[in-house]
Amino acid sequence: MSRLSKRQKWVLNGQMERVLEPQLPVPGDECFENRGHWATRCFAKDRPITLELGCGKGTFSVELARSFPERNFVGVDIKGHRFYTGAQQAEDLGLDNLVFLRAQIQQIERYFGPGEVSEIWLTFSDPQPKDGKGTKRITSGRFVERYRKLCQPGGIVHIKTDSPLVYGLALEELGPNFLYQTEDVHGPWLQTVPEPLRSLLAFQTPYEKRWIAEGRKIAYLSLAL
Numbered sequence: 001m002s003r004l005s006k007r008q009k010w011v012l013n014g015q016m017e018r019v020l021e022p023q024l025p026v027p028g029d030e031c032f033e034n035r036g037h038w039a040t041r042c043f044a045k046d047r048p049i050t051l052e053l054g055c056g057k058g059t060f061s062v063e064l065a066r067s068f069p070e071r072n073f074v075g076v077d078i079k080g081h082r083f084y085t086g087a088q089q090a091e092d093l094g095l096d097n098l099v100f101l102r103a104q105i106q107q108i109e110r111y112f113g114p115g116e117v118s119e120i121w122l123t124f125s126d127p128q129p130k131d132g133k134g135t136k137r138i139t140s141g142r143f144v145e146r147y148r149k150l151c152q153p154g155g156i157v158h159i160k161t162d163s164p165l166v167y168g169l170a171l172e173e174l175g176p177n178f179l180y181q182t183e184d185v186h187g188p189w190l191q192t193v194p195e196p197l198r199s200l201l202a203f204q205t206p207y208e209k210r211w212i213a214e215g216r217k218i219a220y221l222s223l224a225l
């Protein structure tokens with residue numbers, strides 16, 4: 001099959017049940033209609049919700065949803081044509097526990113209510129090297145304070161990155177109490193991690209594959225909120 005254009009993917013997204021593309025940005029003081037009601041309005045069952053923020057093609061979200069049928073997942077990205085791939089896979093696999101949401105992560109509190117989320121994955125987030133204040137880098141302390149509002153107490157934030165800047169700033173801004181931290185997730189360290197986290201960390205996102213092919217090390221850390 002020939003490659004689809006962005007425009008074709010946008011059109012196809014509009015026909016998929018698992019894709020949510022509300023108005024952007026959320027206007028005025030409004031909130032997205034599912035906020036506080038995800039379990040009943042969007043998913044077949046009321047189960048803990050995990051977000052992948054900046055999910056790109058959404059292949060890791062698909063892996064999460066396949067691995068944990070007893071949980072619900074939302075892949076979030078501003079670029080709908082990217083997560084078309086994951087949405088199509090979710091449809092083909094009949095995953096009823098995964099949806100994709102087009103949204104600006106800066107507005108994430110307008111989409112999820114207090115305590116509605118149990119885990120967040122930040123995979124290969126853009127480093128935003130000029131963003132000294134952390135207003136764009138979605139792994140910054142500012143953003144994690146936002147995530148704290150959405151998450152249940154003890155909710156977990158996972159950061160996986162090829163960027164020494166993202167990793168270094170996360171150590172500085174979010175530490176010192178991490179659940180796990182490593183500068184080389186695919187090295188011998190991985191064998192010390194219990195399942196199912198070990199298998200999840202072994203899974204490689206499209207960006208990760210590219211960076212590994214270039215010889216870069218992949219770092220990971222996680223913290224409980």
Ligand SMILES: C[S@@+](CC[C@H](N)C(=O)[O-])C[C@H]1O[C@@H](n2cnc3c(N)ncnc32)[C@H](O)[C@@H]1O
Nearest residue numbers: 054055056077078079104105123124205206207
């Ligand atoms: C480097 S890509 C990583 C994609 C994917 N996580 C992976 O590992 O293959 C970063 C993604 O984050 C998205 N993104 C960056 N900033 C965002 C924001 N403020 N709101 C929503 N999406 C954002 C981009 O559109 C892009 O798809």
